[in-house]
Amino acid sequence: SQSSEGVIAQLKNRFEQALIAAFGEDLAGADPMLVPTSNPKFGDYQSNAPLALAKRLGKAPRAIAEELIQQLDVSDVCLPPAIAGAGFINFTLKPEYLAARLSAFQIDDRLGVEAVKKPKRTIVDFSSPNIAKEMHVGHLRSTIIGDCIARILEFQGHEVLRLNHVGDWGTQFGMLITYLREVCPEALTTADALDLGDLVAFYKKAKQRFDEDPDFQEKSRHEVVRLQSGAEDTLRAWNLLCEQSRKEFQVIYNLLDICITERGESFYNSLLASVVEDLEKVGLLVEDQGAKCVFLEGFQNREGQPLPLIIQKSDGGYNYATTDLAAIRYRIQQDQAKRLIYVTDAGQANHFAQVFQVARRAGWIPEDVDIEHVQFGLVQGEDGKKLKTRSGDTIRLRDLLDEAVDRARADLEARLQEEGRQETEEFIANAAQIVGISAVKYADLSQNRTSNYIFSYDKMLALQGNTAPYMLYAYVRVQGISRKGEIDFQNLGSDAKILLHEETELTLAKHLLQLEDALDQVGQDLFPNRLCQYLFELSQKFNQFYDRCPVLQAEDSIKTSRLMLCDLTARTLKLGLSLLGIRVLERM
Ligand code: ARG
Numbered sequence: 001s002q003s004s005e006g007v008i009a010q011l012k013n014r015f016e017q018a019l020i021a022a023f024g025e026d027l028a029g030a031d032p033m034l035v036p037t038s039n040p041k042f043g044d045y046q047s048n049a050p051l052a053l054a055k056r057l058g059k060a061p062r063a064i065a066e067e068l069i070q071q072l073d074v075s076d077v078c079l080p081p082a083i084a085g086a087g088f089i090n091f092t093l094k095p096e097y098l099a100a101r102l103s104a105f106q107i108d109d110r111l112g113v114e115a116v117k118k119p120k121r122t123i124v125d126f127s128s129p130n131i132a133k134e135m136h137v138g139h140l141r142s143t144i145i146g147d148c149i150a151r152i153l154e155f156q157g158h159e160v161l162r163l164n165h166v167g168d169w170g171t172q173f174g175m176l177i178t179y180l181r182e183v184c185p186e187a188l189t190t191a192d193a194l195d196l197g198d199l200v201a202f203y204k205k206a207k208q209r210f211d212e213d214p215d216f217q218e219k220s221r222h223e224v225v226r227l228q229s230g231a232e233d234t235l236r237a238w239n240l241l242c243e244q245s246r247k248e249f250q251v252i253y254n255l256l257d258i259c260i261t262e263r264g265e266s267f268y269n270s271l272l273a274s275v276v277e278d279l280e281k282v283g284l285l286v287e288d289q290g291a292k293c294v295f296l297e298g299f300q301n302r303e304g305q306p307l308p309l310i311i312q313k314s315d316g317g318y319n320y321a322t323t324d325l326a327a328i329r330y331r332i333q334q335d336q337a338k339r340l341i342y343v344t345d346a347g348q349a350n351h352f353a354q355v356f357q358v359a360r361r362a363g364w365i366p367e368d369v370d371i372e373h374v375q376f377g378l379v380q381g382e383d384g385k386k387l388k389t390r391s392g393d394t395i396r397l398r399d400l401l402d403e404a405v406d407r408a409r410a411d412l413e414a415r416l417q418e419e420g421r422q423e424t425e426e427f428i429a430n431a432a433q434i435v436g437i438s439a440v441k442y443a444d445l446s447q448n449r450t451s452n453y454i455f456s457y458d459k460m461l462a463l464q465g466n467t468a469p470y471m472l473y474a475y476v477r478v479q480g481i482s483r484k485g486e487i488d489f490q491n492l493g494s495d496a497k498i499l500l501h502e503e504t505e506l507t508l509a510k511h512l513l514q515l516e517d518a519l520d521q522v523g524q525d526l527f528p529n530r531l532c533q534y535l536f537e538l539s540q541k542f543n544q545f546y547d548r549c550p551v552l553q554a555e556d557s558i559k560t561s562r563l564m565l566c567d568l569t570a571r572t573l574k575l576g577l578s579l580l581g582i583r584v585l586e587r588m
Contacts, residue, residue, distance in 0.1 A: 006113075006516035008034055009090060010072065011045060019049070022064075023057060034091075036514065043082065043090035044510055045509040050087040061087025072202060089108040098509045099498040105512075106496075111572055113516045115157030116523075123161045123331050124150045126343040127253075127260055130167030131245040132176055132199045135252060137281040137387055137455070138345045144444045144581065145376060146256050146343040148528045151579045156523050161261070161335060165327065166249075168242050168264035171317065174224035177237045178216060179206035181223075187240055188233040196244050198434050207239040255401050255437060257581060268326040272318045274327045278310055282362050290314030296356050299350070309354050318536060324355045327369070329364050339370045341526065346450065377452035379444075387455055398538050405436030407457050408469075412588070431588050435461070435469055442468035445580050446532035466536045471573060474539035475584045477546070478570035479561075485552040489567040492560055498563040504545040511541050512568050515576065528580065535576045542569045 015032035033049045050064035055062055065083045072081060079092045106113045126146020129135040133564040146162070148279050152410045154160045179202070180187050187194050196202055209216050246262070253260065273281040276292060286292045286308070293308035300306050311322050331337045343351055352373035359365050381387045409432035416423055443460035446467075447453040463469045482489055500506050511534075518534035521527075574584050 006520055007077070008036075008045065008517045009094070009515055009520065010077065012421065014072060014074050014077075015047065015049070015068075018068050018073070022067045025054075026440060027053075030514050034079070036517075037090070040114055040507070042084060042088070043092040046084075047089045047091075048087070050089065053329045054087070065089050076395055080306045084268075093510060093513075095500045095506065095509075096122060098446070098506070098513060099500055102498050102564070104563065105568055105571075106260075107180055110155075111515055111568070111575055112513070113519060115141040117160055119157045120338040121159045121161070121336055122153050122339040122341065123163055123329075123335060123342065124153070124341045125163045125165050126341075127249075127258070128165040128167070128344070129249055130320070131242050131264075132203050133167070133170070134200050134394060135218070135249055135396065137397070137400070140252075140397055140400075141345070141376050141379060141444055141449075142254070142343045142438075143256060144441050145374065145449055146341075147256070147260075147581050148441075148445055148531075148579065149341065149343065149374065149522075149526055149583060151285055152522050152528075152531070155579055156519065157330070158339075158523075162259060163338065164260045164262045164264070166245075166262055166264035169266040169323070170320075171220075171224050173227055173238055174220035174221060175206050175210045175216075176203065176241055177223045177227065177234055178220045179209055180237050180241070181219075182209070187434065189235050194240060196282045199241070199244055199248065220297070220432065231560075241314070252397050252401070255398075256441070257437075257583075265320075265323045268323050268330065271326040271330060272322050273408055275322055275329070279311060279325075279358070280361055283357065284362055294361075296354055297356075297361075299354060308357060311358075321351065321355050324351075325359055325364075328355070332364065332366070332369055340370050341374055343374045343376070346377055349373060349375050359575060372526065373539055374449070376449040377447075380452050380454050381532040382456055384454065384455055401440060403433050403458060404440045404461070407461055408436035408439065409430045411435075411461055427587075431585055434585055435472065435588065438468035438472065438577075441530065441581055445528040446536075449527060466532065470584055471535055471539055471577060472588060474542055475573045475577075476586065476588050478542075478566045478573075479586050480550060481566055485563075487563055489563065489570075492563060492567075496560045496564060497557065498564050499558060500548050502545075504541070504548045505562070505565065506571065508538075508541045508565055511538050512565075515572055519579070531576060531580065535580075537574060538569060538572060538576075542566075 012032045012034055016028070016030070019027040019030055019032070030053065031049065032047055033052055034045055034047045037046045037455070039041055050061040050068065053064055054061045062083060064086045067087065069081050069083065074081065074091065077093060077097050079094055082090045082092075083376045084090050101112065124146050126149075127139055127143040129139045145274055150162050176186075180196075180208060181587075184196070186195065186466060187196075210220060223234060224436060227238055252258075276285065280292075285292050286295055287293075288308050291308075291310050291314045292312040293310045295308050297306075301305040309321055310319055311325070312318055328340065330366065331340055346350075356365070356373075359371075365371060379387050387395055409428065412428060412432055412435065418426075439460040441456075443455070444453070459465070461468055461469060481487070500509050512532065518531055521530050525585075536546050549562055550568060551559060554562055555560075577584055
């Protein structure tokens with residue numbers, strides 16, 4: 001029976017069985033070390049397990065390979081496996097197998113990607129900007145990467161909770177509310193929603209007042225106490241600030257098509273005291289100069305002394321880390337999550353390593369729970385420095401995204417003029433919006449997230465290269481074929497068959513079959529650039545096929561088969577891009 005799991009997963013299964021049959025139960029769980037080959041001369045997949053196992057089995061790799069091949073039953077999927085070099089095993093998929101699998105995709109919206117057998121309740125903590133502060137490019141990266149990860153895990157069948165851990169609590173609110181009392185006292189008494197204008201400017205002015213006036217500082221401290229004790233007018237002011245920020249964040253989320261549930265730092269407020277208590281109970285808490293801390297393993301200060309993580313300050317206040325400790329417990333105990341994912345810049349790597357360590361040592365992370373910090377590098381300007389406007393100010397996200405759309409529009413209008421095409425304003429506005437936003441998202445996702453990347457409108461909007469426009473264009477190209485040939489992809493006839501003769505057809509078909517493996521990879525190690533790379537190669541392989549193989553001009557059965565390949569490519573692109581948070585266009 002042909003199972004419909006990913007090809008790698010399937011071959012790995014068979015391989016494991018062969019390992020056991022050839023060398024005994026001891027080998028159960030040994031890694032088949034199976035990867036797609038980079039060169040077709042080595043077949044489609046290659047294993048170097050015989051080399052890796054040589055020492056353990058006390059045999060020559062080639063001998064191991066031979067014994068393995070004897071036991072390996074892959075005849076339904078592959079041509080007879082071949083031994084190469086020092087003891088590699090090469091696998092080449094059978095055209096009939098490829099054709100049969102791809103034909104089944106014809107009526108499968110999931111394109112062969114099965115839902116996981118053991119769905120995990122997963123929390124993706126992403127975006128998470130701070131109230132009354134600018135949502136900056138770091139938050140943009142977190143938003144784009146986090147959303148993509150959530151989309152992929154959801155598609156795989158996991159139950160995903162998308163959480164926005166907004167910074168909506170802390171001593172800065174004392175300052176903000178004190179300032180609000182000064183400039184807009186009615187905000188503390190009226191129940192009406194007030195428009196506070198630009199919150200970032202408001203924050204700056206409040207900070208300025210705070211820095212220059214000791215009396216203001218004293219009032220601010222008092223206001224923090226009032227907030228913590230739930231004084232009505234202070235809470236009202238706090239709410240007003242949060243509401244205003246929320247509206248601004250939502251503008252960005254709407255532009256980016258982001259779905260996320262707010263559960264800010266304030267949510268964990270009532271749980272902070274018990275974090276301290278329980279750390280005390282398990283004997284981790286140490287008092288150091290009036291502060292309650294946990295001394296960390298593997299972290300040292302400049303003098304080489306063990307580094308403390310402060311859980312409660314000497315004035316009784318709590319920290320960012322305390323809130324994250326409370327959140328871990330809540331997410332594991334109340335939300336019942338089995339996988340906790342945090343998407344922030346690499347600058348917070350220590351914070352998460354420390355918090356995870358304390359939670360682990362306290363016994364709060366059960367064996368069956370995974371906790372991962374998904375970190376990413378900086379967004380830089382074309383000069384390699386921090387991204388800024390020409391005048392040197394920090395860039396507002398809104399402006400950054402608008403500019404991408406404006407430039408996409410200018411590119412499109414130039415192209416329309418060149419091609420002598422007339423399009424409606426509605427068409428142009430929609431296409432510019434999709435291309436512009438997609439370009440920003442794709443530029444981010446296609447980088448290895450751990451490296452810094454340079455934000456360049458020219459690069460991300462280019463029609464050539466590993467860009468959103470290139471990918472969208474490949475999709476449009478296929479739709480063009482169906483329009484030109486007046487083809488209904490949904491209706492190619494019941495005897496429609498996939499026939500794979502030409503090299504470019506085979507190469508494309510093999511790639512189409514690798515979507516599930518690509519998604520499996522991203523689901524495990526959370527590097528979205530692997531999916532981008534998969535889609536980029538798919539577009540390239542499609543273009544090579546389309547250059548080599550006439551479609552509409554081919555004779556009937558071949559024409560149908562090629563149309564099926566075109567349609568599968570388009571559907572794979574559409575699905576893959578949707579998992580990156582990118583919508584396709586039918587024309588552009
Ligand atoms: N608000 C934080 C920031 O802007 C990010 C929060 C990330 N999530 C978390 N659970 N700590 O840097």
